[in-house]
Amino acid sequence: MAANINSRRNLSGEEKRRFAAAVVVASLLKARKDKGRSKRSCWKRSWIEKRAQFSQFSNILPELRDKDAHSYRRYMRMTHDQFVNILRLVSPMIQKKNTHFREALPADDKLAITLRFLATGDAFRDLQFAFSVPHNSISGYIPEVCDAIYQCLKEHHLKVPNSPAEWNSIADNFHSRWNFPQCIGAMDGKHVLLRCPLKSGSYFYNYKGTFSIVLLALVDAQYKFIYVDVGKNGRVSDGGVFKDSSLYTTLEEGLNLPPTNESHLPYVIVGDEAFPLKKYLMKPFAARALNKERRIFNYRLSRARRVSENAFGILASRFQVFNTRMAVKTSTAEKVVLASCALHNFLRDASINKESDSQYIDECDVDQENVNSLEITEGGWRQNHAVGFNGLADLPCSITNHSSADARNIREKFCTYFNNEGQVSWQWQIKD
Structure with missing residues (x-):
């Protein structure tokens, strides 16, 4: 301190004025910085x-x-x-790890x-x-x-199958449980609703007038997710979501599938009107000008596709964070979705393998069909969502009519199969 005083005494008049001015400016800057800052009342509440x-x-x-x-x-x-x-x-x-300040x-x-x-x-x-x-x-x-x-x-x-045996097991389950041969998954997509992310403008603004990221998933015959893609902004069109996913690239390049052995039908994925018709992706015939054969095809496809609807419904019913508009960062929302899907599969596997005394999915939780009357008893998750807010919104229907001749021929091939050697007795109750 003495040294500072002595050095200040040796300053000239001009230098002393500059020094005093610097002290005043520093004090004003500190006061401005501290203005409005509330003083911490305690380190930790009692x-x-x-x-x-x-x-x-x-x-x-x-x-x-x-x-x-x-x-x-x-x-x-x-x-x-x-x-x-x-x-x-x-x-x-x-x-x-614990520190000296807190545990x-x-x-x-x-x-x-x-x-x-x-x-x-x-x-x-x-x-x-x-x-x-x-x-x-x-x-x-x-x-x-x-x-x-x-x-x-x-x-x-939550592992994507990578061997012919794994894909064949999924196809066998779809055939035995849902009467759709050569099916390796049901695809669906949902908008996961968010509160408007900070400084995002309209980037996440979707067609329903809310903010969202998109969850695209492939589901097996037992309501398990076998592929999940999440994070695309809700503003992206339905076709853009699919084309920007890694699944699209993999499907275009070809999967490691077993040889075709069911009436020469290729392996396919089933989806709804939100997706384009591809050689590997079957969607329903358009509602206009449907004949009896095409109605049968649409009915058989809907039976297989319904597993994806039920998987998403069970996910939102068990993890009701999806029934809110998540007030978190988009990066956090992506992690929440991935963790929930992984937990869904973990609990479903335990139920299938009877590793737990609890049933993750009961019969009343999912849609049940009476094959004698073709009436659908809706699963419990649908009833819950009907009376409350559902944070998983459907993707819009695809507006493109462009599809390759090969894709249309494959769909016709499945249509012919379902109306002949692949028929089931109750399908003829479908009304024109």
């Missing part, structure tokens, strides 16, 4: 410090786990054993809060009171946990 006392994870979940397993499954969307299995996989990726949030708390967010779509500010964790902390690690879930589950539960 009710957050008492997380062990107030948190649902510390109190309610152990009680449900030990005395009410059914309610535990409804709350977490899975059994406790399944929760432990996922926790074991993701813990190395999401557990942080890191345990990995099981992070996973529980993330699963509850996926199950309900509750706002982060509401979740903070249920788990005694600040909302800004929740918003920071939910993308991290969702990404960890997807990365850990995708290899075994």
